[in-house]
Amino acid sequence: MTSVEQEILTTLSKELGEKMLQTPLSQLEKVSVRVNAGIHRDALKILLDKDESAGVSAITGVDLGETIEVMYHVRTHGTIATIRTRVPKKDPRIKTITDILPGANFHEREVADLFGLTFEGHPYPGRLILSEDWPKNLFPLRKDAEIADIENKKENITALDESKQSSDEGVLTTVIMGPQHPALIEPEKFSLKVDGEIVKEVKPRIGYVHRGIEKAAEKRTYLQDVYLVERICGICNACHATCFCQAVEAIMGTEAPVRAKYLRTIVLELNRIQSHMLLLGHAGLEIGYEPFFQYMWRDREIAMDTMESLTGNRVIASFVTIGGVRRDLKEERIPKIKAGLATLKRRMVFYKNLLESDPTLKMRTKGVGVLERQDALKLCVVGPVARGSDVKMDVRKDEPYAAYDKIPFKMISYTEGDSWTRLMVRLDEINESIDILNFALDNLPTGPYRVRVPRIVPAGEAINRVEAPRGELFYYVKSNGTAYPERVKMRTPTFANILSFVHIAEGGNIADVPASFVSLDPCFSCTDR
């Protein structure tokens, strides 16, 4: 436990006093306190008072048999403080924290959906992840959920037509964006209430690609789970794998060799480069600037080819594993990779010049979809979206993992918080990533690239965070001492960012919706899991 974490713990125990329950030694390395239901709001307020940039990173539910444990993972001072509370399964009710932190909205609804908890006072209760016809009293992540014969238990839902519900609202018309829409590559639904060309209200509905991966992870061994979590998202697959493996390694008490840490860093940064380039090209397409899209995606091939020569795969790397990485980087490949990176670096100068000078590009993105710093903090956004709004937050700096503590790099942040700055953050980060890669390739230590680990993981739990291209990726893994995990919770960056879309779209022009939406770099496969 670092000194900062010690300080947070002292503050909490001083302020809470008697209300803090003595937990049977938590195996989490980080701050973790247990309180009675209801007191969690006080604990959260204490943390918020101490640090204005504190926010909810995730809310995890775990089925403990008679009770359900709800964990509020609060991101504060660059680390995670966990507030635990238990509610009885018979009467699963708990007070909401959305009035303190609006950003907890989706996190609470997800737990409500999957564990059957009622968050009292939540402004928009209702289905979020599961479909409308999912059986009412079946909560998939509870251990006693009977999911056999699910087809016949489905609720009979016929009226899904939202346009009928809004008929009494006069001049407002409802424009439904999605689940199928050319601006959305993946399926989610956003109902926009429109007054002329101005968007008045946005209602998001996610869950269209929910695959139950958290449940599926409980049925597989740890090693199989590595392959499963990689398939949550094709673009940032290495981040998912790294995050999961680091969490499992933390429970096991093993550590990957130094060379493996460097190789992980390399594959993570390659992931970041290709993800950011994909997004920038896609943004060009959304605002009708096709040459930008075509150029960007052609240059992205350099990153893809490098990924292939390193891991053997273009997209899903299958590179990171528990205890290290699965392949070594051959010395003779390094010059070719560095030549590719040098080309990329030259191209980035060109793109930066383009983004800064093209008038039509700026007309469509500058001052569009502004997310103020205060709102960014309230909505608990992560990654480039937060950094575009001057929230200095980067897991690579806050809590270095892999080899990031040994590699110098800058944290990029802008102050304006509009679509343009969000694109610029990504462009500058590609530059930083190229420098990180060059440094890592130059200083690649020798030695083994993996250690063998046992299949059975001792009982325990761990939190791990990785800075994915889209922002902070959060994993919570709980082990029960077998080869199968008890609970795997993943909170993906888009899940944290999607609320901010509602915020920036409301009051804006309908033609700006695709442009501002794409600047958040949404990934719905991640969001729904």
Added chain:
Amino acid sequence: MSLDLTLVFRALVFPGFSFIVLLTFLCDWIERKIEARMQNRMGPTYTGPAGILQPFADFVKLLAKEDMVPRNTRSVVFKLTPVLSFSMFVFAMFFLPIDGSNVILNSSFQGDLIFVLALVSVANFFLFLSGWSSSNPYSEIGATRVLTQFLGYDIPLSILAFGPALLASGLSISTIAASQRIPFALLLPWAFILFIIALQAELEKDPFDVPHAETEIVGGYETEYSGRRLAFLKLAKDVQIVLGAVLVVELFLAGPYGPVFLGIPEFWYTLWFILKVLLVVVITEYLTCIFARLRIDQVLVVNWRVLMPLSILSLATAAGVAFWLNLGVG
């Protein structure tokens, strides 16, 4: 009898219908090639030498596809508008001198410039109707955008078209084309540039392609069309692009006229005509590639605050130039 045969040949084969459609395919191919090269791609390569037959192949493919009419459409309007707008654009082409004279000989009259501009307006209105009759939210938004944009840009376009008319002191297109010993693009370069910009909006090309911004409103007014109706709708759009280019050629680049060498002058006139049209197509396509799409409100701002005053100013200066030229001649 022989005169009638000439008329039929001129109307149907050269320089009438078939020639215009073939020219349209050629321009479409050039456009696609340029756009592809600008975007670091190959463009069509497969059908014919360097893919030159690709637009034709696409047209034939669409003709063979299933033709569906959604149940809620205003059926008659929905079915007729693609063909009507296509024929309107082709008809407008008949009044433009292609091989030195109009398609139908001696059909040129004083004021056919206004007539052609009016035909273009009507044809555009048919495009609007095609979207409006589709009963699809995307089509309807696309259709209203066509109309909004068209209403805005037709006025500056017409005003700018009168500049060359003033210089030629005549409202007949063949007079304007024939009177350009020096192309008007050199005499009125500002009007030429403004005309190209207004045309860019008229033809719904970037940065003004809001009526079919695919990421916002899918296919715009053509969303519900399929099969041969879509084929004709797309062909109508392509003929419109050629028509716009031809207008530029006739008004600013001395029409089909240019140096005549050996042989029949019609051959040289046609050659100059095609080359000039391709030049204009290249310019407009180049502009399309280097800009991002504006928003509809930004488009209107550009129109009413920038293009409108400038076009009036341009007409005034054109009048000044015309006066000065007449003095020189007189």
